[in-house]
Amino acid sequence: MNSPVMTRAYLIEARDVAKSFGQTPALRGATVAVSQGEILAVMGPSGSGKSTLLHCLAGIFSPDRGEVWFDGQRLDTVGEAARTKLRRTAFGFVFQFGQLVPELTAADNVALPLLLNRVSRRTAYRTAGTWLDRLGIPDKGSNRTGELSGGEAQRVAVARALALGPKVIFADEPTGSLDSLTGEKVMDLLTGLAREAGTTVVIVTHDARVAAYADRVVMVRDGLVSADLGTIGAQVAAAKAVR
Amino acid sequence: MSVPLTLLGLLEREPSHGYDLKRDYDTYFGRGKQLPFGQVYATLGRLSRDGMVTAGDAEPGDGPDRKRYAITEAGRDEVDTWLAEPVEPEPHLQTLLFAKVTLALMLGKPAAAYLDMQRAAHIRRMQELTEVRRTGTLVDVLLADHALFHLEADLRWIDLTSARLAELAALLKFPAGKNQPARGEK
Numbered sequence: 389m390n391s392p393v394m395t396r397a398y399l400i401e402a403r404d405v406a407k408s409f410g411q412t413p414a415l416r417g418a419t420v421a422v423s424q425g426e427i428l429a430v431m432g433p434s435g436s437g438k439s440t441l442l443h444c445l446a447g448i449f450s451p452d453r454g455e456v457w458f459d460g461q462r463l464d465t466v467g468e469a470a471r472t473k474l475r476r477t478a479f480g481f482v483f484q485f486g487q488l489v490p491e492l493t494a495a496d497n498v499a500l501p502l503l504l505n506r507v508s509r510r511t512a513y514r515t516a517g518t519w520l521d522r523l524g525i526p527d528k529g530s531n532r533t534g535e536l537s538g539g540e541a542q543r544v545a546v547a548r549a550l551a552l553g554p555k556v557i558f559a560d561e562p563t564g565s566l567d568s569l570t571g572e573k574v575m576d577l578l579t580g581l582a583r584e585a586g587t588t589v590v591i592v593t594h595d596a597r598v599a600a601y602a603d604r605v606v607m608v609r610d611g612l613v614s615a616d617l618g619t620i621g622a623q624v625a626a627a628k629a630v631r
Numbered sequence: 632m633s634v635p636l637t638l639l640g641l642l643e644r645e646p647s648h649g650y651d652l653k654r655d656y657d658t659y660f661g662r663g664k665q666l667p668f669g670q671v672y673a674t675l676g677r678l679s680r681d682g683m684v685t686a687g688d689a690e691p692g693d694g695p696d697r698k699r700y701a702i703t704e705a706g707r708d709e710v711d712t713w714l715a716e717p718v719e720p721e722p723h724l725q726t727l728l729f730a731k732v733t734l735a736l737m738l739g740k741p742a743a744a745y746l747d748m749q750r751a752a753h754i755r756r757m758q759e760l761t762e763v764r765r766t767g768t769l770v771d772v773l774l775a776d777h778a779l780f781h782l783e784a785d786l787r788w789i790d791l792t793s794a795r796l797a798e799l800a801a802l803l804k805f806p807a808g809k810n811q812p813a814r815g816e817k
Contacts, residue, residue, distance in 0.1 A: 433790065572764075580765075596754065599754060600754065
């Protein structure tokens with residue numbers, strides 16, 4: 389087994405991770421590492437395994453083989469209770485749909501994870517207000533999220549992910565249901581505010597325009613991380629500069 | 632579209648006459664626009680002068696030029712360097728990329744890896760343009776948007792072509808890199 393010391397350079401890491409659903413392999417030995425404060429985009433066609441990789445990194449799925457490390461500790465071997473705690477305290481999530489409770493207001497949705505972490509009601513709602521303000525929707529706090537536009541709802545989701553002060557935000561197709569302009573606003577806010585806070589972000593997307601917001605881009609194909617586009621891109625640029 | 636490098640690439644398969652090169656160029660890369668004979672021979676003359684090809688003695692027979700041209704080691708290096716170097720990520724590069732991918736498959740070179748390199752160059756340019764959008768004026772943003780949409784279209788083509796490489800290789804009928812290409816017309 390690798391020593392935890394080796395993982396210190398990275399905040400989160402998957403090593404040779406395999407995961408199948410029934411007879412269908414989704415990941416076949418994927419390896420990827422993300423540094424503290426880095427924004428990584430994971431690209432790939434439908435069915436390539438990119439979302440499964442994100443779910444393994446976030447401790448939502450347990451891999452069949454391989455290791456997942458977070459902040460110097462094995463994530464795949466700790467118990468479900470510890471993983472749930474990590475997901476509540478250290479990880480924020482932004483998905484394409486459905487992570488908000490439509491019957492609750494925007495402020496309730498943002499405050500909810502804080503309340504679950506035993507933050508006082510007063511502090512939770514004050515924090516929620518601050519984040520809704522930062523996301524440019526200060527007047528939407530009392531609206532039910534089911535009544536909001538897609539772009540507004542996704543801003544609430546980003547506010548909720550960031551309000552907790554997580555170490556990592558996992559975003560799966562965060563702009564998938566939005567038009568181009570609204571999607572770009574959401575990406576501007578998500579990556580801008582995460583950079584300000586020094587939060588690590590892992591974004592899964594099939595959209596190159598979304599991936600271009602990241603510091604580094606990797607491709608997943610047939611269940612493997614097949615190319616580190618950031619690194620290759622840097623090599624290409626360096627080779628050109630020398631010439 | 633680089634005519635000299637494409638002709639050089641075609642010569643890497645086997646020594647050929649100018650006529651054969653023109654025919655293959657028109658079949659694979661001409662897209663309805665034929666390469667004039669004059670340009671073929673002028674290009675071969677320059678390639679010969681630069682040490683990229685050698686011209687054999689003229690053979691007896693009809694036609695403007697009966698010389699057989701062969702690629703040199705320097706010419707092979709030139710083709711390798713060209714194929715492996717990503718094209719500057721700009722709109723409307725499909726024709727050049729198409730030529731590179733087709734030649735790479737004909738020559739048994741790693742077309743998929745070249746496409747990955749190109750994808751990387753595109754993503755990197757898109758990252759730079761996204762930064763321009765973040766920090767620039769509205770005019771910068773609109774110009775960057777225009778470039779981003781074109782690059783995105785290129786990337787979709789790259790993705791689709793990556794997925795169709797095996798199909799394209801089969802179409803070119805070059806399983807061992809030695810057979811003659813299928814010719815649509817005489």
